[in-house]
Amino acid sequence: MGRYVIRRLLQMIPVFFGATLLIFLMVNVMGDPIAGLCGDRACDPATAARLRQEFGLDKPVWQQYLTYMGNVFTGDFGTAFNGQPVTELMANAFPVTIRLTLVAILFEIVIGISLGVVTGLKRGRPVDTTVLLLTLVVLSVPTFVTGLLVQLLLGVKWGWIDPAVSPAATFDELIVPGLVLASVSLAYVTRLTRTSIAENKRADYVRTAIAKGLPRRRVVSRHLLRNSLIPVVTFIGADVGALMGGAIVTERIFNIHGVGYQLYQGIVRQNTQTVVGFVTILVLIFLLANLLVDLLYAVLDPRIRYA
Amino acid sequence: MRGATHAKWAALATAVALAATACGGGDDSGGGGADGIVSSSWGDPQNPLEPANTNEVQGGKVLDMIFRGLKRYDPKTGEAKDMLAEKIETTDSTNFTITVKDGWTFSNGEKVTAQSFVDAWNYGAALKNNQKNAYFFGYIEGYDKVHPEKGEATADTMSGLKVTGPRTFTVKLTQKFSTFPDTLGYAAFAPLPKAFFDDRDAWLSKPVGNGPYTVDSYSKGSQMELKRWDDYPGDDKAQNGGITLKVYTDNNTAYTDLIAGNLDLVDDVPAAQLKNVSADLGDRYINTPAGIIQTLSFPFYDDAWNKPGQEKLRQGLSRAIDREQITETIFQKTRTPAVDWTSPVLGEEGGFKDVCGDFCKYDAAEAKKLVAEGGGIPGGTMRISYNADTGSHKEWVDAVCNSINRALGDNKACVGNPIGTFADYRNQVTTQKLDGPFRAGWQMDYPLIQNFLQPLYYTNASSNDGKYTSAEFDKLVDQANAETDIPKAVGLFQQAEEVLRDDMGAIPLWYQNGSAGYSDRVENVALNPFSVPVYDQIKVK
Numbered sequence: 001m002g003r004y005v006i007r008r009l010l011q012m013i014p015v016f017f018g019a020t021l022l023i024f025l026m027v028n029v030m031g032d033p034i035a036g037l038c039g040d041r042a043c044d045p046a047t048a049a050r051l052r053q054e055f056g057l058d059k060p061v062w063q064q065y066l067t068y069m070g071n072v073f074t075g076d077f078g079t080a081f082n083g084q085p086v087t088e089l090m091a092n093a094f095p096v097t098i099r100l101t102l103v104a105i106l107f108e109i110v111i112g113i114s115l116g117v118v119t120g121l122k123r124g125r126p127v128d129t130t131v132l133l134l135t136l137v138v139l140s141v142p143t144f145v146t147g148l149l150v151q152l153l154l155g156v157k158w159g160w161i162d163p164a165v166s167p168a169a170t171f172d173e174l175i176v177p178g179l180v181l182a183s184v185s186l187a188y189v190t191r192l193t194r195t196s197i198a199e200n201k202r203a204d205y206v207r208t209a210i211a212k213g214l215p216r217r218r219v220v221s222r223h224l225l226r227n228s229l230i231p232v233v234t235f236i237g238a239d240v241g242a243l244m245g246g247a248i249v250t251e252r253i254f255n256i257h258g259v260g261y262q263l264y265q266g267i268v269r270q271n272t273q274t275v276v277g278f279v280t281i282l283v284l285i286f287l288l289a290n291l292l293v294d295l296l297y298a299v300l301d302p303r304i305r306y307a
Numbered sequence: 308m309r310g311a312t313h314a315k316w317a318a319l320a321t322a323v324a325l326a327a328t329a330c331g332g333g334d335d336s337g338g339g340g341a342d343g344i345v346s347s348s349w350g351d352p353q354n355p356l357e358p359a360n361t362n363e364v365q366g367g368k369v370l371d372m373i374f375r376g377l378k379r380y381d382p383k384t385g386e387a388k389d390m391l392a393e394k395i396e397t398t399d400s401t402n403f404t405i406t407v408k409d410g411w412t413f414s415n416g417e418k419v420t421a422q423s424f425v426d427a428w429n430y431g432a433a434l435k436n437n438q439k440n441a442y443f444f445g446y447i448e449g450y451d452k453v454h455p456e457k458g459e460a461t462a463d464t465m466s467g468l469k470v471t472g473p474r475t476f477t478v479k480l481t482q483k484f485s486t487f488p489d490t491l492g493y494a495a496f497a498p499l500p501k502a503f504f505d506d507r508d509a510w511l512s513k514p515v516g517n518g519p520y521t522v523d524s525y526s527k528g529s530q531m532e533l534k535r536w537d538d539y540p541g542d543d544k545a546q547n548g549g550i551t552l553k554v555y556t557d558n559n560t561a562y563t564d565l566i567a568g569n570l571d572l573v574d575d576v577p578a579a580q581l582k583n584v585s586a587d588l589g590d591r592y593i594n595t596p597a598g599i600i601q602t603l604s605f606p607f608y609d610d611a612w613n614k615p616g617q618e619k620l621r622q623g624l625s626r627a628i629d630r631e632q633i634t635e636t637i638f639q640k641t642r643t644p645a646v647d648w649t650s651p652v653l654g655e656e657g658g659f660k661d662v663c664g665d666f667c668k669y670d671a672a673e674a675k676k677l678v679a680e681g682g683g684i685p686g687g688t689m690r691i692s693y694n695a696d697t698g699s700h701k702e703w704v705d706a707v708c709n710s711i712n713r714a715l716g717d718n719k720a721c722v723g724n725p726i727g728t729f730a731d732y733r734n735q736v737t738t739q740k741l742d743g744p745f746r747a748g749w750q751m752d753y754p755l756i757q758n759f760l761q762p763l764y765y766t767n768a769s770s771n772d773g774k775y776t777s778a779e780f781d782k783l784v785d786q787a788n789a790e791t792d793i794p795k796a797v798g799l800f801q802q803a804e805e806v807l808r809d810d811m812g813a814i815p816l817w818y819q820n821g822s823a824g825y826s827d828r829v830e831n832v833a834l835n836p837f838s839v840p841v842y843d844q845i846k847v848k
Contacts, residue, residue, distance in 0.1 A: 030730070030731055031734050032730065032731075032734045033730045035737055036728065036729045036731075036732075036734075037353065037354070037439065037730075039362050039363055040733075040748040040749060040750065041770040042769055042772065045456060046434055046456050047434065050434060050437055082351065082353060082527075083354070083355035083511065092527075092529070155563065155567050156563060162569055163567045164563070164564040164569065164570075167554075251556060252557040253559075253560060255556050255557070255561075257528060257554070261556045268697070270730040
């Protein structure tokens with residue numbers, strides 16, 4: 001087990017370098033960011049040259065990348081164009097986005113899995129058909145439509161929530177945005193659980209458990225659900241990364257100053273340091289979440305062994 | 308048990324994640340009346356909040372509240388009026404003697420002296436400080452020493468600035484510039500306290516100035532709370548208790564928050580909401596002219612676009628654009644069709660005049676004739692370049708192209724050429740990579756006709772991106788700058804503008820308005836000619 005974890009951690013190193021290099025190159029392809037700093041007019045050449053020097057943009061790309069990586073390992077993620085260190089931006093943005101992601105994941109687990117179990121057990125019944133239809137609707141409506149609609153109805157028309165989240169972004173403010181963010185994944189989780197449950201319901205070990213005279217509750221929760229959760233856990237694990245990086249739309253709609261917003265601003269202002277820094281951390285989170293998922297397999301299915 | 312250990316690890320990881328995010332926050336709410344707090348939408352300033360480093364409106368809002376310079380532009384008329392300046396004297400339009408009024412202090416108690424100005428200006432001009440507005444000091448003697456175009460600076464201070472007394476200093480310019488005093492209302496010319504030079508980082512995290520507001524708290528990227536400064540010595544004291552600027556991720560969200568009653572002022576009504584704005588806000592919507600003009604520039608550096616006789620082509624293209632229709636349908640009248648190369652905020656005295664005449668009026672037949680006389684569009688098709696990331700430029704560029712294609716009866720005459728990001732767009736513009744017309748927007752620095760002409764069309768001027776050049780135009784601008792009689796100077800600038808018209812050095816499209824909406828909690832809301840809300844005049848009911 002320990003060796004397995006170490007091997008996985010070592011495998012992360014090339015993935016990490018590859019991913020950061022790719023992002024670095026992509027941001028560089030967009031061109032010289034200094035030209036955008038002076039509005040609709042030309043920066044005066046001397047100041048522009050000095051800024052380029054200060055941000056290291058006058059050096060060849062490989063050298064910029066090496067310097068950047070060197071700094072990253074000493075904890076220096078560079079400075080954004082507005083003079084703030086990127087680490088400061090991260091310290092502000094990540095807690096907010098992590099809270100939002102937690103709310104979203106919680107919705108996925110609680111609502112998604114419960115609905116999945118119910119529909120999986122009652123396949124073909126009206127409940128099943130209704131939920132399937134609902135998930136289809138959720139899946140086919142883009143997040144920004146759901147977001148704007150919910151914001152307009154709950155925030156403006158009925159006044160149940162504030163349409164914009166305050167900078168503090170506490171858990172209670174994030175419930176509605178979290179639900180919007182989770183909506184599509186929630187539908188997937190429901191469908192995944194449903195299929196999995198429906199399939200395993202007819203498995204031998206379930207029949208044995210029922211024949212043994214175990215109460216229905218125990219059969220479902222201990223035997224059926226536990227085995228059916230493996231694909232769902234894989235999905236949710238991969239979704240953690242996707243939710244954190246992909247919250248750009250939801251964060252913009254609900255005024256959440258999180259990772260998505262910082263990334264968006266970084267891209268619009270072509271700020272290499274911000275974009276690469278945030279993506280680097282996201283890559284790490286994604287890798288760790290995947291490792292956690294793989295470890296969880298063994299919890300769910302004791303037959304799985306690591307070596 | 309194997310499974311149980313795994314579960315423990317997983318639970319531990321989750322607990323750490325939870326602990327890392329635990330955090331709380333409060334909410335603020337202002338009272339009413341003279342001490343009421345006004346909340347206003349904001350965007351994260353692009354640059355550090357220094358006077359000589361702020362060149363966009365979000366940072367400009369803050370500077371306008373916490374700083375007062377030698378001059379201040381009247382929020383209504385745009386006229387430059389003395390603020391901290393007791394008098395600015397000159398006999399030759401080159402040497403100026405400036406006297407600072409007595410009794411002014413920064414909000415930390417330090418006196419505002421001649422030295423406060425000279426130090427601030429020298430700081431703003433010095434190359435080593437990377438100030439993006441450094442070029443404002445370019446007329447002052449010695450600027451080329453502290454800010455050389457190449458290499459290291461050879462001096463720390465400009466030789467043209469001399470402190471001659473506690474409240475007096477002299478400025479020597481490198482050329483005659485009669486309207487120089489009127490430029491001193493720009494934020495870059497604000498004074499700076501000693502605290503700034505002692506500890507710049509501390510100052511930037513909580514700026515201290517001499518304006519009617521003081522910064523109470525500032526959390527970068529999310530919110531700034533400004534409080535009224537009760538001991539403010541000026542006569543434009545704040546009429547409210549303070550302003551809370553809130554950063555919004557999107558102007559649509561800010562607008563929604565205004566409609567829901569959580570925000571008092573939005574100074575950027577999103578284009579998508581313009582149709583609903585009168586239903587949502589009624590008379591609480593402002594749409595007033597701002598000192599911004601949009602034009603189409605031409606690549607004069609490209610031989611295909613720089614042939615003799617092509618002024619007819621450019622004039623023809625100008626006549627092929629139906630400005631009335633585009634401003635009405637696409638911009639919902641938040642733009643006004645242009646009739647010259649300046650802005651209506653200058654007023655007639657300032658030089659705003661219908662110089663363009665028929666050349667800015669839509670006439671398909673005439674347009675077709677002129678384009679043909681001018682040799683037709685080079686290559687048969689022209690691409691109008693614009694940045695696609697902000698400002699809904701795509702809509703109007705497509706509309707302009709449609710208008711041109713329709714007028715010329717040629718579906719291939721004009722197409723849009725979107726460029727992904729603003730930075731990339733500006734990069735291609737400033738390095739002369741574009742081979743067709745491109746969009747240009749100009750926001751005035753100060754309300755003077757000079758500012759709309761010289762930086763944009765003078766040979767090799769800083770923002771002359773299309774490299775337009777005309778000896779006649781340059782000569783008239785030089786004469787106008789040397790003219791001490793202001794009305795005469797304005798007249799000479801207008802003559803220069805006529806030269807520009809005959810060449811059609813750039814096609815004027817429309818003047819941009821500032822738009823804002825406010826809640827029923829506040830009144831007396833207005834935008835100044837820079838489309839910044841006049842915060843100090845807002846009253847809370």
